Amino acid sequence: MARIVMKFGGTSVADLDRIHNVARHVKREVDAGNQVAVVVSAMAGKTNELVGWVQAMPKVAGADASFYDAREYDAIVASGEQVTSGLLAIALQSMGVDARSWHGWQIPVKTDNAHGAARIVDIDGTELIKRFEIGQVAVVAGFQGVGPDNRLATLGRGGSDTSAVAIAAAIKADRCDIYTDVDGVYTTDPRVEPKARRMKKIAFEEMLEMASLGAKVLQVRSVELAMVHKVRTFVRSSFDDPDAPGMGDPNNPPGTLICDEEEIVEQEVVTGIAYAKDEAQISLRRLADRPGVSAAIFGPLADSHINVDMIVQNISEDGSRTDMTFTVPSSDAPKALSVLDQNKSGIGYDVVQSESGLAKVSVIGIGMRSHAGVAATAFKALAEKSINIKAITTSEIKISILIDGAYAELAVRTLHSVYGLDKT
Amino acid sequence: MARIVMKFGGTSVADLDRIHNVARHVKREVDAGNQVAVVVSAMAGKTNELVGWVQAMPKVAGADASFYDAREYDAIVASGEQVTSGLLAIALQSMGVDARSWHGWQIPVKTDNAHGAARIVDIDGTELIKRFEIGQVAVVAGFQGVGPDNRLATLGRGGSDTSAVAIAAAIKADRCDIYTDVDGVYTTDPRVEPKARRMKKIAFEEMLEMASLGAKVLQVRSVELAMVHKVRTFVRSSFDDPDAPGMGDPNNPPGTLICDEEEIVEQEVVTGIAYAKDEAQISLRRLADRPGVSAAIFGPLADSHINVDMIVQNISEDGSRTDMTFTVPSSDAPKALSVLDQNKSGIGYDVVQSESGLAKVSVIGIGMRSHAGVAATAFKALAEKSINIKAITTSEIKISILIDGAYAELAVRTLHSVYGLDKT
Numbered sequence: 087m088a089r090i091v092m093k094f095g096g097t098s099v100a101d102l103d104r105i106h107n108v109a110r111h112v113k114r115e116v117d118a119g120n121q122v123a124v125v126v127s128a129m130a131g132k133t134n135e136l137v138g139w140v141q142a143m144p145k146v147a148g149a150d151a152s153f154y155d156a157r158e159y160d161a162i163v164a165s166g167e168q169v170t171s172g173l174l175a176i177a178l179q180s181m182g183v184d185a186r187s188w189h190g191w192q193i194p195v196k197t198d199n200a201h202g203a204a205r206i207v208d209i210d211g212t213e214l215i216k217r218f219e220i221g222q223v224a225v226v227a228g229f230q231g232v233g234p235d236n237r238l239a240t241l242g243r244g245g246s247d248t249s250a251v252a253i254a255a256a257i258k259a260d261r262c263d264i265y266t267d268v269d270g271v272y273t274t275d276p277r278v279e280p281k282a283r284r285m286k287k288i289a290f291e292e293m294l295e296m297a298s299l300g301a302k303v304l305q306v307r308s309v310e311l312a313m314v315h316k317v318r319t320f321v322r323s324s325f326d327d328p329d330a331p332g333m334g335d336p337n338n339p340p341g342t343l344i345c346d347e348e349e350i351v352e353q354e355v356v357t358g359i360a361y362a363k364d365e366a367q368i369s370l371r372r373l374a375d376r377p378g379v380s381a382a383i384f385g386p387l388a389d390s391h392i393n394v395d396m397i398v399q400n401i402s403e404d405g406s407r408t409d410m411t412f413t414v415p416s417s418d419a420p421k422a423l424s425v426l427d428q429n430k431s432g433i434g435y436d437v438v439q440s441e442s443g444l445a446k447v448s449v450i451g452i453g454m455r456s457h458a459g460v461a462a463t464a465f466k467a468l469a470e471k472s473i474n475i476k477a478i479t480t481s482e483i484k485i486s487i488l489i490d491g492a493y494a495e496l497a498v499r500t501l502h503s504v505y506g507l508d509k510t
Numbered sequence: 511m512a513r514i515v516m517k518f519g520g521t522s523v524a525d526l527d528r529i530h531n532v533a534r535h536v537k538r539e540v541d542a543g544n545q546v547a548v549v550v551s552a553m554a555g556k557t558n559e560l561v562g563w564v565q566a567m568p569k570v571a572g573a574d575a576s577f578y579d580a581r582e583y584d585a586i587v588a589s590g591e592q593v594t595s596g597l598l599a600i601a602l603q604s605m606g607v608d609a610r611s612w613h614g615w616q617i618p619v620k621t622d623n624a625h626g627a628a629r630i631v632d633i634d635g636t637e638l639i640k641r642f643e644i645g646q647v648a649v650v651a652g653f654q655g656v657g658p659d660n661r662l663a664t665l666g667r668g669g670s671d672t673s674a675v676a677i678a679a680a681i682k683a684d685r686c687d688i689y690t691d692v693d694g695v696y697t698t699d700p701r702v703e704p705k706a707r708r709m710k711k712i713a714f715e716e717m718l719e720m721a722s723l724g725a726k727v728l729q730v731r732s733v734e735l736a737m738v739h740k741v742r743t744f745v746r747s748s749f750d751d752p753d754a755p756g757m758g759d760p761n762n763p764p765g766t767l768i769c770d771e772e773e774i775v776e777q778e779v780v781t782g783i784a785y786a787k788d789e790a791q792i793s794l795r796r797l798a799d800r801p802g803v804s805a806a807i808f809g810p811l812a813d814s815h816i817n818v819d820m821i822v823q824n825i826s827e828d829g830s831r832t833d834m835t836f837t838v839p840s841s842d843a844p845k846a847l848s849v850l851d852q853n854k855s856g857i858g859y860d861v862v863q864s865e866s867g868l869a870k871v872s873v874i875g876i877g878m879r880s881h882a883g884v885a886a887t888a889f890k891a892l893a894e895k896s897i898n899i900k901a902i903t904t905s906e907i908k909i910s911i912l913i914d915g916a917y918a919e920l921a922v923r924t925l926h927s928v929y930g931l932d933k934t
Contacts, residue, residue: 102563102566102567102570103570105567105570105571106567106570106571106572109571136593139526139593139597140596140597140600142526143526143529143597143600143601143604144600144601144603144604146526146527146529146530146601147529147530147533147600147601147602147604147605148530148604148605149604149605153604154600154603154604155599155600155603155610157610158596158597158599158600158603158610158611159596161592161595161596161611161613162592162593162596162597164592165589165590165592165593166589168585168586168588168589168592169560169563169586169589171585172564172582172583172585172586173563173564173567173582173586175579175582176564176567176568176571176578176579176582177567177568177570177571178571179568179578179579179582180567180568180569180571180572180573180577180578181571181572181573186579186581186582187582187585189585189662191615192660192661236616237616238613
C-alpha cells in the first residue's frame with residue numbers, strides 16, 4: 087500500500103472518453119490498495135478560451151488598453167479545473183470507486199496574494215488524509231488555491247504540476263505521478279536526435295536544468311518544489327493502456343523517476359543535452375567597470391519584464407572598461423535594446439551590439455562535479471564540426487554554449503553522441 | 511439614491527458584446543447615484559453544455575444507468591456563472607466603475623443540502639453593504655450558494671431569479687430589476703392575442719398564478735420569495751438601449767412592476783389570461799370514497815416525479831364510490847397510467863380513462879375576490895364559441911378551465927376580450 091498523487095494535464099482530460107481513460111488509471115491504483123489523490127487540469131483549449139475572453143473584455147467594453155483585474159482573471163480561469171475535477175469524480179463513482187472533487191478553497195490550498203501567478207503558502211492535508219482512511223479518492227482541481235483575500239488565486243500557466251507536487255508534500259505521499267503526453271524524460275529531444283533514450287531516473291537538480299532549458303516536460307516551479315520536499319516524481323504517459331502489464335508496478339513503472347541524487351546509484355557524467363532556439367545576444371562594449379553597473383543594466387530590463395538568460399562578463403584588461411554579453415528571447419530583443427538606449431547615461435557604455443537567431447545548447451549532468459574535462463570534450467567535438475562558439479557559461483552541473491541557430495540540431499546530435507548518450 | 515439589484519439572464523450575457531451592454535445598464539444606475547448589486551446567469555447555452563457532460567459521463571465510464579452525484583453536478587454547473595460574473599466585473603472596471611465578482615460561497619449564500627435544487631437558507635449581506643459604502647458594485651454569480659457540507663450548491667434551473675430576489679431581501683434593496691428577453695408581463699401571450707397589453711403593475715399573488723400557469727417570465731420560487739419579503743420586482747428588457755430616455759427613471763421605468771397588492775390603486779377584476787397546452791386528463795372511475803384514497807393515488811405519482819396539476823373530485827352520490835380527475839403534462843401520461851396500474855389494488859378503482867392533447871386556460875385577478883360573476887362570464891363566453899368545458903378548478907384569484915387543445919388560442923382571445931383586457 088502506498089499513498090500516491092496522480093496528475094493529468096489538459097490533453098489527458100480533453101473529452102469525456104479521455105476522462106474515462108484517466109479514471110481507469112486511477113482505478114488501477116485504487117484496486118492495488120493505494121490511497122490516491124488525483125490532480126487535474128482544465129480540458130485542453132478551455133483555459134485558452136477563458137483567457138481569451140478575459141483579454142478581449144476590456145476592449146469590447148471600450149477601454150483603450152487591455153488592462154484587467156488579475157483577481158477576476160483568476161475567478162474566471164479557475165473554473166476550467168472545477169469542471170474536469172467534477173467530471174472525473176463522476177466517472178470514478180460510475181466505475182464503483184468512491185471519489186469526490188475538491189476545489190482549491192475547500193482543501194484549502196492557501197496562496198499568497200499574487201493573483202494570476204500566485205505561490206502556494208500552505209496546504210492543509212488533514213481532510214484529504216481523513217478521506218483516504220475510508221477509501222475515498224480525492225479529485226483535486228489543479229492550478230488554483232485561495233488567497234488571503236478569500237478570493238480564488240491561480241498559480242500561473244502549467245501550475246497544475248505545482249499543485250500536484252505541493253499536495254504530494256502536504257499529504258506525505260510516497261510518490262507523485264505526472265501523467266503527460268510524453269512517456270518520460272529523454273536524454274535530448276527525440277525530434278532532433280532519434281537515438282535519444284528515455285531515462286530511468288534523473289536527479290532533481292538535473293531536471294531543473296532540463297526544465298528551464300527548454301525540455302518542456304515539467305514546469306520549473308514544480309521541480310523546485312519536489313526537490314525541496316524530496317517528492318519522488320514520475321513522468322509517464324497518460325495514453326498508455328491503463329491495464330497493460332507493469333503499469334501498476336510500484337517499483338518499476340514505465341516512465342522517468344525524478345528523485346534525489348542519492349537514489350541514483352550509477353550516476354552518469356552527462357545525463358542529457360538541452361537546447362533553446364530563438365535566442366538573441368546583446369553585448370555592451372567598453373562599459374565602466376565599477377560597482378553597480380550590473381544592477382544599472384539588469385534592473386531596468388527586469389522592470390520591463392524581459393527575461394534575461396545567459397550573462398557573460400569578462401575581467402577587464404585594465405580595470406576600467408569591460409564588455410558584458412547577455413541573451414534574451416529573440417522576440418524581446420527590440421524591447422531590450424530600447425530599454426538600454428533609454429538608460430544609456432545611467433549605465434555608461436560605449437556601443438551596443440546585438441545578434442538574433444542564435445541557439446543555446448546545454449550539457450547537463452551531476453557527475454560533472456567530480457569529473458574533469460567534460461567541457462573540453464564538448465568544445466573539441468563542436469570544433470570538429472566547425473561550429474563556432476559565441477559565448478560560454480557554466481554551473482556546477484551544466485555547460486551552456488551559445489552558437490549560430492542554424493547549427494543547433496547538429497550541435498545537439500554531436501554532443502549527444504560524444505558523451506555516449508546514444509548507447510543503450 | 512436607491513439600493514437596487516439588477517439581474518441578467520443567459521441570453522443577456524451570451525457573448526462579450528452583450529456583457530458590455532449589461533455593463534452599460536449597470537453604469538447608468540451607478541451614475542444616477544444608486545448602490546447596485548448585479549446578479550448574472552451563465553452565458554446562454556453554457557449551462558446546457560455542462561449539464562450534458564454531467565449526464566453523459568456515467569455512460570461513457572461504462573455505467574448502466576446515468577446516475578450521477580448531485581454534489582458533483584453542482585460543482586461543475588456552478589462554474590458557468592463564475593465566468594460571467596468575472597467578465598462583467600472586468601467590463602465595469604474598464605468603463606471606470608468599481609466592481610468585483612462574488613461567488614455564492616464568498617458572500618456567503620447559504621443553502622440547504624438538497625444539491626441540484628437547493629433552497630437558500632440565509633444570505634449574509636454585511637460585506638456587500640460595506641462595499642456599497644465605498645461605491646463598489648457587487649457582481650454576484652447567480653444560481654448558486656454553499657451547502658452545510660461546504661460544497662457548492664445550485665438552486666435548480668432558473669435559479670438566478672431566485673438568487674436576485676433573495677439578495678435583494680438580504681441587502682434590503684429598494685427594488686429588484688429582472689432584465690430578460692421580454693419587456694414585461696403581458697395580459698396574455700402576445701403571440702396568441704396581438705392585442706395583449708403590457709401591465710404597469712401586477713400583484714405578487716397574480717404573478718404567482720401567471721408564472722406557474724405557463725407565462726414563463728419569472729421562476730415561480732423567485733415570485734414566492736419576493737412576495738414573502740415584499741421585494742418590489744421589475745421585469746424589463748435587457749435589449750433596450752441602456753441610455754434611452756426614461757430607462758433610469760426610478761418611479762416609472764419601462765417594464766412591469768410586481769408588487770404588493772396594496773401598491774396597486776386601481777385593481778382590475780381580471781388581470782390576465784394564462785394557458786398551458788399539452789395537458790393530459792386522467793380520470794379514475796368508481797373509486798372507493800374513503801380516507802386515504804387521495805394519498806394512495808398521488809403518493810406513488812409524486813414518487814415517480816410526475817407533476818400533477820389540476821385535481822377535481824366530486825362529492826359522491828351515495829357516499830361509497832366517487833370519480834377523481836387530474837391532469838399531468840401529456841409527456842408524463844403513459845408513465846402516470848403505468849404507475850396507476852401497478853397500484854390498482856392499493857388504490858381500489860374500477861376503470862381508468864385518459865385523454866391527451868388538452869389545454870388549460872386560466873383567468874387570473876385579485877379583484878375576483880370581491881366581484882361575483884367572474885366565472886359565469888367566462889363560461890358564457892366560451893359557450894357562445896361552442897367550446898366545451900371538460901373540467902373546472904378555482905382558487906380565490908383564479909379560474910382554470912380544461913378544454914380541447916385545438917380551442918386553446920380561441921379561448922384565450924375570447925376571455926381576453928370579454929374581461930376588457932384588449933382596451934388600453
